[in-house]
Amino acid sequence: MWSNRCSIFILALLVASGAVKVSGRLPRILPESLAEGDEGVTVRGDCEFKVNGDLNDPAPLFSRHNSYEIIVPDPTDTVRLVNGELLDMFCPGVGFAAPFVNRWQVTATCLQNKYFLVDDLIYPFANFSCTAWPIFTALRSGKDCNGGTDLVQVGFEVEDGGFLQSYELCHDAEAEATRYVHHVLYPSSYDYQHGVARPNFLELDFYGGRDVNTKYTQVQQNITISNILGLDASPYFNFSDDRILSRGHMIAKTDQIFGAAQHTTFLFINVAPQWQTFNGGNWEKVETSVRKFVADRNLTTDCYTGTWGVSTLPDVDGIERELYLDFDENNNGLIPVPKIYFRVVIDRVTREGIVLIGINNPYLTLEQIQKDYILCQDIGHQLSWLTWYKEDLHEGYSYACSVEDFIEVVKDLPLEDLHTNGILGLDDVTTVEPSTTESSTTTEEPSSTTSTEIPSTTDTTPSSTSVSSTTEEPSSSTASPTTELPTSTVISTTEPPTSTVTSTTKPPTSTVASTTEQPTSTVTSTTEPPTSTVTPTTEPPTSTVTSTTEPSSSTTLEPTSTTSSSTTSQPTLSTEESTSTSPTSTSTSSPPVTTANPIANPCRFSTNGDLKDPAPLLTPQGALSWLLPDESGLYTVEEGSSIDLHCTGALVSPFNRYTALSARCVGDQLYEAEGQLVNIRGFVCQSWPTYAAVRSGQSCAGGTDVVHIGFDVAAGFLSHVELCYDQQEQISRYARYELTPANVAYQKGVAQPGYLRGDFYSGEDVNVLYDQSHQLDAFSTALGLDASQYFDSTKDLYLTRGQLAARLDFVHSSAQRATHFYVNAVPQWRSINIGNWLAVESSLKQFVADEALNVSVHAGSYDISTLPNSQGVQTPLYLNAETKQLPVAKILYRIVIDQESRKGVVLIVVNNPHITLTETLEDYVICEDVGAQIDWLDWDKANLQKGYSYACSVEDFIEVVKDLPTDQLQTTGILGLTDQILDNEVCSFKVNGDLKDPAPLFVVRSELGHARYLEPNQEGVVQLKHGEALEFHCINSFSGPFSGYTFVNSTCWQQQSILAMGSLYQLQDFVCTSWPTYTARRSGRPCNGGTDLLEVGFQLSSSSSDDFLQTYDVCHDELSEVTRYVHHVLYPGSDQYQRSVSRPSFIPGDFYGGKDVNTLYTQVQQNITVSEILGMDASPYFNTTGNVYLARGHLSAKTDFVFGAAQKASFFFVNAAPQWQTFNGGNWERIEDSVRKFVADENITVDCYTGTWGVSTLPDVNGIGRELYLDFDENNNGLIPVPKLYFRVIIDRESRNGIVLLGVNNPHATIEQIEEEYIICQDIGAQLSWVSWTKEDLKKGYSYACTVEDFTAVVKDLPLQDLFVDGVLGV
Incomplete structure (x- = not known):
């Protein structure tokens, strides 16, 4: 105990003895003392801790300072830090245990061994522990993914909006299936933290709040599958034999190194139903073998693990049925049991890949598997490193394919990221090119040696500092060559972890490039977070990295520390060859750095894959502006041309005395800088370049300060974004920056750092203001009510830090990180942030690239959103309600102006998901919307939850929004309008x-x-x-x-x-919640034979100006409750009426004195009524099976109207009369159909007057004919008469020719009765070949035709003045 105390006391004295701190802009060349590390902590000694043995669980998350990436140990299970290096530790959601209680983040400085400095006090490493395991989350990113509805990021939200990602996945919320999970495996993944307890699986805010765990229980899965198969499925389940469906991980728990990250794998969206025989059989062997293979070969690989297809079992009839664990209300299967599991593994350096596949059905035969389950050519027998029982059906029949073969079938993957240069891990692949001698050790222990002695004929590479990027294979040691060849050139790597120097023979005139990955393979993109989408796939296919070898690393330095490097006679170098010429476009940066012309021996490198983070800032030589690639992300530097590279601290060795360099391309992908020849990956900053937000001293329209975000480098201030900030409201009015075609090729997978306050929020913790619990309190206070109705994290309904200048609008990783200032953010609803605001951002970048534009962007916010308070009064919303600061923006916008044409457009997104469309259009649309004329925007324009969006001309917009530099916003027209000629469109x-x-x-x-x-x-x-x-x-x-x-x-x-x-x-x-409501109203106009001319249709407006959509007219006699005629119009298209529209019930409207007319039409009641009229049992006149009963016979037929709503409006009793069903479904229906068809065939428009005439009779008990009615009034006057005749008058509007078609409504009348009583005009029906009736069939309704003149000479209850004709129609 005394010894420990003494050591700590001595360390404290040493620390207190004084340390020189370097602040402000550093010079281009550092003093020798700084380069040798004289600044910072004076205690000598590095720090390290083991993943297994040194952690005090529940351990925090570890991240190198400001990297916001979970740290990756070296392959020896060790995390190493150099003296003075900073380590960030996080306990999100739970906080640290003593002695750091009430803290969620701690930054510690490495002293030596396992001692760290925090707040000027020394603590042993064991003091760093959380009160419980850190809380993780799964965030919908708003980005699309193939086969899914959401690209989800799983990880840890830390203070100030930072996010430490564990993995990402593509989830289909509709099918409740995850298509794939992407994560990264490192050499150290094989030594994951052991003994971490398995937590319970969580749904979080997926699965609609259902208890998914119950669906996986053995009892429930048996019940569910029994229901699917229609039989007892118990024989398929055997717990003792592992024949059960388990929660099968996609990213395995043990694929994650640290305990907290292992916990993140216990989400239901990371699993699928997997037969346990397979889960614990070949699939477990695949997972373990891949981790060991990655460690043995010293690789860093991207893994895409997913499922495909749906497993089946035979049902009771032997028919294969798909298996699911649940179903929705429409009986669509949810949580499918996959057909196969797969894992795509791609080495980041060589781009070689392999797919390992396992069949998730232990009940298949080998024949079934070979027929239906082998998706691609099996090369699994050539992979001796896999310890599987490949063809064991119980363990899960497994096989392997090339990536190319596999993605020919399986498309639910990020295909653009899966390009490969060969097959990974085949037994017959040679590891060395014939002309190259190689020696490597994949698990070599780190060494503290800073230089390697080589015979005099061998060049040695100066040792270099390692980078504190957590995604590289970290180690602070210098790898020593395992084979020394006097005639070979030592090629060493700057990748720190257990790097092995690979010796290659160097021909006199050229550099030998290894064509295969050595165990010392370097990580292609060291800033790729373990869980983000891999970006090397975005490299242009024409630029292929065939080998990457780096200067070996010595020690990792604290940003301002340096380590001396060994001197060399000639520098060793990294060799990178382009296998073919890449097409390039002219860079937006200053010439002569890049060129679009063919170059004999240029230097090329890609944004994604070729830079090693923390990468320096790149500028054209002598110019303090950003160097940009072409739209494919490719930089081309002409041989002999130079570029400048900047760090805000020092570069790594051998440039650790420099904060900036000029690098001249000498060809063969090599650059000369300060006498050294290196590959582009040899230029690395010791730490991420620091960015600053600086007041310019100038004011701006609507703001108090013009603020510049950028980097203070030796050459000056490299500006990034310009902001107009209002100190009083603590909000930025706008951010100004530029977009070029290069911006679409932004560096992928950059970690999301926390937001910086700068000196803009004195006395306030902005992070607390953005906390969701604070948001709820602030809104509740402002509105005077419980505001929880407005917040729902499951629907992304909460306020987030909405960036004005979006991080992905910038190419370089450091430029992206520099957007994380609070002054570049406004309170924005997250559903909108990942909805239409993200869509605008992405679409605009792609448009600029497609059109090869250089545009200025002013991205800003305007006005304040409101919600109704307890009194219904719209109330402005602030995150700081007390001081009325940090207002919730009403709208966010991007003003985009093409610098050449000066055309511009404003893209606007409403920032309020809680208002109606009416409120949006009235209060939030502030200029004329031209968005419909823009076809390149991939937005869900009118989706309120995603943010109602629109576009305006710049002129219209700045008439309303004045907080802008309007003198810079003059335009010549609207940018991006479709040039499609729409005049002839239909x-x-x-x-x-x-x-x-x-x-x-x-x-x-x-x-x-x-x-x-x-x-x-x-x-x-x-x-x-x-x-x-x-x-x-x-x-x-x-x-x-x-x-x-x-x-x-x-x-x-x-x-x-x-x-x-x-x-x-x-x-x-355009869909209604219900069918439009129709009405029948009295017009107040008389009609022949009736008391009122009724109008039936739809009341479109209840305003003072009558707006009525008339469907038909009715001449109705309310005294006798009879309709004389109905008038409607038939058009050529009427025969194409909408089919399958359901029939509603007939309604009386406000006619018939409130009687139940429907009851009068019932078969029982009509029999009773007619029996009373005849004084006898009338049952012989009725026969239901023979359709001999009185139906509600339409006058204007339902199918005379085209659209469903109009058809339903025909169901008024005033549009019907008692009609014998034999006639209704017989000749009368033939007449209706024939007329519609005739009108269509002749292409005419006709007026139809359909009515009834007379009253049918039947003989009473004494043989006397009695008129038939369905009801009587109090004076025994008949009501609702049974008509004698139905008729339809048809008059062509153009020719004025007409015809009348009539039918007898009495199947009990004899032919003699008909000829005597029912033929009222001369029959010309024989001359009408277009009527498909059975004309003289008494049961179907004897029918005939007359001229209009003959007919109206008898029937007067018609609008006779409208029935003049010039001839006979259709004869």
Whole structure:
């Protein structure tokens, strides 16, 4: 105990004795004392701790300072830090245990061994422990993924919005299936932390709140599968033999190194139902073998682990049925039992890959497997490093394929990231090119030696400092060559972990490039977080890295520390060859650095894969502006040209005396800098370049300060983003930056650091203001009510730090990190941040690249969002309600102006998911929306939860928004409008097939503004010209995007695209919550034979100006309760009426004195009524099976109307009369159908007057004919008479020719009675070949035809003034 105390006391004295701190801008060349590490902590000695043995569980998360990546140990299970290096530790959600209680983040300085300095006090490593295991989360990113609805990031949210990612996955929320999980395996992954207890699986905010764990229980899975198969599935389950469905991990628990990260794998979205025989059999062997292979070969690999297909078992009838653990309300399967599991493994350096596949069904035969389950050519027998029982059906039949073969079948993967240069791990692949001698050790212990003695004929590489990037294979030691060849050049690597120097023979005139990955393989992109999407796949296919060898590393330095390097006669170098010429485009940076012309021997490197992080900042030589690649992410430096590289601290050895360098391309992918020849990966900063937000001293419109975000390097300030900041409201009005085609090739997988406050929020903890619990309190206080209704993390309904200048709008990794200032963020609802705001960001970058533009961007926020308080008054929202600071923006916008044409556009996203569409259009759309004319925006424009979005001209926008440098925003037109000529475009849809019911009313207007139906053509297709107006009416309410609206005005755009409210919608977006409500109203006009001329249709507006869509007229006699006639119009398209529209019940409206008319029509009641009339049992006149009963006989037929809503409006009792069903379904139906077809065939429009005449009779008990009625009044006057005749008058509107078709409504009448009493005009029916009736069939209803003149000479209850004709129609 005394010894320990003494040691700590001595260390404390040494620390207190004084340490020189370097602040401000560093010179280009550091003083020798700084280069040798005289600054910082004076205690000598490095720190290290073992993953197994040294952690005090529950251990915190470890990350090199400001990297925001989970640290990766070296292959010896050891994390190493150099003296003075900073280590960030996190306990998110739980906090640290004593002595750091009430802290969630601790940054410690390495002293020596296992002692660290925190707040000027020394602590042993064992003091760093959390109160419980850190809390992890799964965040929807808003990005698409193949086969899924959400790309989800799993990891840890830390203070100030930082995120430490463990892995990412592609989840399909609709099928509740995860398509794939992406994570990274390192050599140290094989030595994962042991003994970490398995937590329970969590649903988080997936699966709709259901208890998924229950679905996996043995009892429930047996019940579910028994129901699927229709038999007792118990024989398929045997617990003692592991024949059960388990929660099968995709990323295995033991694929993660540290305990906290292992816990993150226990999410249901990271598992699928897997037969335990397979889970604990070959699949476990695949997982273990891959980890060991990666460690043995010293590789860093991207793994994509997923499932494909759905397993089946035979049902009771022997039919194969797909297996699921659950079903939705429509009986769609959820949580499928996969057909196969697979793991794609790709080495980051060589881009070689392999796919390992296992079959998840122990009940298949070998024949079934070979027939249906082998997706690609099996090369599994060539992989001796796999310890599987490959063809054991119980363990899970397994095989392997090339990546190319596999993705020909399986498409639910990030295919753009899966390009490979060969097959990984084949037994017959040679590890050395014939001309190269190699020696390596994959588990070599780290060495503290800083230089390697080589015979005089061998060049040695100066030792270099390792980078504190956590994704590289970390080690602070210098690897020593295991084989010394006097005639060979030592090629060493800057990749720190247990790097082995690989010796290669160097021909006199060229550098030998190894074609295969050595055990000392370097990580291609060291900033790739373990769980983010791998980016080397974005390298242009024409630039292939065939070998990467780096200067060997010595010790990892604290940012301002340096370590002396050994001197060499000539530098060793990294060799990288491009196997083919890559097409390039002219860089946006200053010439002559890059060129689009063919170059004999240029230097090329890619944004993704070729830079080693923390990479220096790149600028053209002598210019303090960003050096940009072409749109494919490729930099091309002409031979003899130079680029400048900048760090805010020192570079790693051999440049550890420099904060900046000029590097000249000398060809063969080599650069000369300060007498050294190195590959581009040899230029690495000791730590991430630090960024700053600096007030310029100038004011701006709407703000108090112009602020510049950038990097203070030796050459000056490298500006990044310009902001207009308002100190009073603590909000930025706008951020200004530029976009070029290069920005689409941004560096992928950069970690998400925490946000910096700078000196802008004195006395306030902005991080606390963004806390979700604080948001709820602030809103509740401001609104005077419980605001929890507005927050739901499962739907991303909470406020996040919404960036103005988006991190992915910048190419370089450091430039992306520099966007993480609070002054570059505004409170934005997260559903909108990952919704349409992200869509605008991504679409704009791609548009700029596609059109080869250079644009200026002013991204900002305007006004303040409101919500109603307890009194219903709209109240402004702030994160700091007390000081009225950090307002919640009303809208966010991007003003984009092309620098060449000066055309511009403003892209706007509403920042309030809690308002209606009406409120949005009234209060949040501040300029004329031209968004429908922009076809390159991949937004869900009118989705309120994702942020209603629109676009305006710059001129319109700045008429409203004044907090802008308007002198910089002059434009010559609108940027990005589609050049498609739409004048000749038409909108068209089929009445049958294209509508989604309950469909609205489709209304057009006459020249006088009267509403009328939109009519289809003879083929049943509705057509409108581009720009023609179309109204949609629901009377009640729309569903979907127009919820709350009763009508929507629109215009035709093209095809089935409709422009409404400034946005383009598809026809099927217009759906009502219920069928439009119809009405029958008295017009106050008389009619022949009736008391009222009724109008039946739809009341479109209740305003003072009557707006009624009339469907048909009815001449009704309310005294005798009889309809004399109904008038409607038939068009050529009427025969293409909407099929399968359900029949509603008939309704009386406000007619019939409130009687139950429906009861009067029932078969029982009509028998009783007729029996009373005849004074006898009338049952012989009725025969239900023979359709001999009185039906509700339509006058205007349901199918005379095209659209469903109009058809339903025909179901008024005033549009019906008692009609014998034999006649109704017989000749009368033939007449209706024939007339519609005739009108279509002749392409005419006709007026139809359909009515009844007379009263049918039957003989009473005395043989006297008695008139038939369904009811009587108090004076015994008959009501609702049974008509003698039905008739239809048809008059062609153009020719004025007409015809009358009549039918006898009495199947009990004899032919003699008919000829005597029912033929009222001369029959010319024999001359009508187009009527498909059985004309003289008494049961079907004897029928005939007359001229209009003959008919109206007898029947007067018609609008006779409208029935003049010029001839006979259809003869």
